[in-house]
Amino acid sequence: MNKAKYGVFSNILYIIRNVWRVDRILLLAMIASVIATVVQPIIIIYMPKFIIQFFEEARPVADLMRLVVYFGVISLIIGSIKSFADGYLPRKIAYFRSMKLGSEMALASLNVHYKYLSSDNGQQEIRKARQAMSRGNIGIQDMANKLILCTANLIGAIVYIFILSALNPLVIIALISCGLLSYLAGNRVNKYRLKTKDDISKVERKRHYINDSTRDVKFAKDIRLYGMFEWLVSLGDKFISEENEWYKKITTKVFKNTIIDGLIAFFRDGFAYIYLINLVLTDQIAVSEFTLYIGSIAGFSLWISRLVNNTIILNADSLQVSDFRVFMDRADDNIKNRLPEKEIKTPISIELKDVNFSYNDHVIYKDFNLKIEAGKKIALVGINGAGKSTLVKLILNLIEADSGQILINGIDSREIDMLQYYDLFSVAFQDALILAYGIDVNVSMTSSDQTDQEKVDHVLKLSGLDEKVKSLKNGKYTSAERYLDSDGTELSGGERQKLILARALYKDAPVLILDEPSSALDPIAEAELYEKYHDMTKDKTAIYISHRLSSTKFCDEVLLLDEGQIIERGSHKDLMALDGKYAEMFNVQSHYYHKEVEVIS
Ligand SMILES: Nc1ncnc2c1ncn2[C@@H]1O[C@H](COP(=O)(O)OP(=O)(O)O)[C@@H](O)[C@H]1O
Ligand SMILES: [Mg+2]
Numbered sequence: 001m002n003k004a005k006y007g008v009f010s011n012i013l014y015i016i017r018n019v020w021r022v023d024r025i026l027l028l029a030m031i032a033s034v035i036a037t038v039v040q041p042i043i044i045i046y047m048p049k050f051i052i053q054f055f056e057e058a059r060p061v062a063d064l065m066r067l068v069v070y071f072g073v074i075s076l077i078i079g080s081i082k083s084f085a086d087g088y089l090p091r092k093i094a095y096f097r098s099m100k101l102g103s104e105m106a107l108a109s110l111n112v113h114y115k116y117l118s119s120d121n122g123q124q125e126i127r128k129a130r131q132a133m134s135r136g137n138i139g140i141q142d143m144a145n146k147l148i149l150c151t152a153n154l155i156g157a158i159v160y161i162f163i164l165s166a167l168n169p170l171v172i173i174a175l176i177s178c179g180l181l182s183y184l185a186g187n188r189v190n191k192y193r194l195k196t197k198d199d200i201s202k203v204e205r206k207r208h209y210i211n212d213s214t215r216d217v218k219f220a221k222d223i224r225l226y227g228m229f230e231w232l233v234s235l236g237d238k239f240i241s242e243e244n245e246w247y248k249k250i251t252t253k254v255f256k257n258t259i260i261d262g263l264i265a266f267f268r269d270g271f272a273y274i275y276l277i278n279l280v281l282t283d284q285i286a287v288s289e290f291t292l293y294i295g296s297i298a299g300f301s302l303w304i305s306r307l308v309n310n311t312i313i314l315n316a317d318s319l320q321v322s323d324f325r326v327f328m329d330r331a332d333d334n335i336k337n338r339l340p341e342k343e344i345k346t347p348i349s350i351e352l353k354d355v356n357f358s359y360n361d362h363v364i365y366k367d368f369n370l371k372i373e374a375g376k377k378i379a380l381v382g383i384n385g386a387g388k389s390t391l392v393k394l395i396l397n398l399i400e401a402d403s404g405q406i407l408i409n410g411i412d413s414r415e416i417d418m419l420q421y422y423d424l425f426s427v428a429f430q431d432a433l434i435l436a437y438g439i440d441v442n443v444s445m446t447s448s449d450q451t452d453q454e455k456v457d458h459v460l461k462l463s464g465l466d467e468k469v470k471s472l473k474n475g476k477y478t479s480a481e482r483y484l485d486s487d488g489t490e491l492s493g494g495e496r497q498k499l500i501l502a503r504a505l506y507k508d509a510p511v512l513i514l515d516e517p518s519s520a521l522d523p524i525a526e527a528e529l530y531e532k533y534h535d536m537t538k539d540k541t542a543i544y545i546s547h548r549l550s551s552t553k554f555c556d557e558v559l560l561l562d563e564g565q566i567i568e569r570g571s572h573k574d575l576m577a578l579d580g581k582y583a584e585m586f587n588v589q590s591h592y593y594h595k596e597v598e599v600i601s
Helices: 008-022 024-056 061-111 120-134 139-164 169-215 217-225 229-281 287-336 388-395 418-423 439-444 453-463 466-471 493-507 523-536 572-578 581-600
Strands: 350-359 362-372 377-381 403-408 425-428 511-515 541-546 557-562 565-570
Touching (some): 008 024, 024 061, 024 139, 061 120, 120 139, 169 217, 229 287, 425 493, 439 453, 439 493, 453 493, 453 523, 557 572, 557 581
Antiparallel strands (some): 350 362, 557 565
């Protein structure tokens, strides 16, 4: 069972603090709503009491008229406050949730560490936090609503206790006990909800995956071409029924609870009537008082049962608010723990020292050591799955080594502030992000007016995308995707890669890492491109990764990676002379390339 990190009182304060922080008027409106909710029924129970009392005391009619006018005016004022609050609050609270906290959560998502966000735990936490944010009838928004109601219910109950205090104190004790009983019964359901929350969210995740995949254009081709319809639908149905099973169990518990609640109310009200009628018959209270008390007992029970029900829901909402806070804390911690800037001289040396790394049980690196001298260009080669991209992620601190160190100019990478750290690297990944904005913006990765357009032109030319850009009606301002702009273009695999390369060049950081961003180009073009890059990055440390060996000749050193170890290291010439695995692979590949060149020419 998963215990919520933040308790309900802490979460109540959190909601109040945040409402006050973003919208003070909203908090005042919430308070006004509480007051109106409490006062309205009090007027209703006192009105008949005073009127009957008026007859009992045989007072002049003018007094009665005055009384009615007073009640009328107060009712009108309170009623107006209440209906204004009822109309205003839901809209404002929804805005508070979706717009204010929603954008803060988006910012937090950008501020959490990549390692965290890409981990299973991080994904689960962000999903739960999103749930707390996503709808009006659960989580944050509902907690704010229930907070208003619970406060009103609680104050109402206390006021009614005062009204009823003239009666035998046992009456109040009995009424409160009934309330407590139904609270305990209801809380059992709530505990069950808490216990099953994680299981339900797991199934929900599976269902969402299937649902999303049916809509996502990325999946659409394969789904159609491989005729995956029936399979997907049956999977979806399976998860829906699994989820339903959970909800059925909860509903059964809720239903049983409703019966218990009904029984409690039945006995409570029955005894109250018998008790009060007896008081009237024995002349201990007047009829006017009877109407007041009978109204108060019914009202008090209503306050208590609403308080109970709303508190139970508030508790459930509070679990989600806790989830939300857990995620927001991650971002806060990350911001708070920012390190002071360090002086890092260029060119930069990179060293991996006794690094161990596994994906779950799959060992990728064991006692791995590698030093790349400052300003050197190395080629990292190896078959698919050798661990090249993993090495890049380790160097970039995007994943964490199980043990060992990554040193930048001899400084442990964990001692360098992450944002400063990211600034050190220009990286081109195969699966880099293409934004649904202009090509220029896709190169600079910042707003259009912050973009150095001359530099964009320069790097587009270097990466070889300039020809394509020239052919587009809006040139480099054409959107690189159609998603937001129907005039946008769709880039081919090779063109996307050129764009990604141009981006890495534009950033112009001290370390350049190209992780097979050119696999969609033909081998000769890739080799030429890498050579071009080599000339441009004279003063930089660079890592060129490829499973093609033709791209490596110009590098200072070639590193052949195999099963998590560097098995050969040296210049292209050295390794060819060594006549080992590199030479063997090179010969096989170059044979193939020669053929390809013949076919092309
Ligand atoms: N996030 C991940 N979780 C589990 N295994 C992974 C993950 N990423 C990569 N791997 C596995 O680690 C091995 C090395 O992958 P990778 O570094 O991408 O190889 P390369 O870039 O050399 O082709 C592969 O067997 C791959 O399946
Ligand atoms: Mg790779």
